[in-house]
Amino acid sequence: MAPETAWDGQAALIEAITEAVRDGDDRTVRRLLARFAELATTDDLYALRDALDTARPSGDRRPD
Secondary structure: OEEEHHHHHHHHHHHHHHHHHOOOOOHHHHHOOOEEEEEEEHHHHHHHHHHHHHHHHHHHHHOO
16 A cells, blocks of 8 residues: 555544544444554554544543
């Protein structure tokens, strides 16, 4: 898989995880995170954190 294609797939996966979190679909979140774990690099983890952080309503911040 070419690097651009790999990144596009990871970006789509991050988007799907973010959507599942927003929808509260725990089963889908777990499935997608398992897939993400197979592909992820450290940089991808930061991208996922940032995507989830922006998807969470401001009043729903959990302490780190």
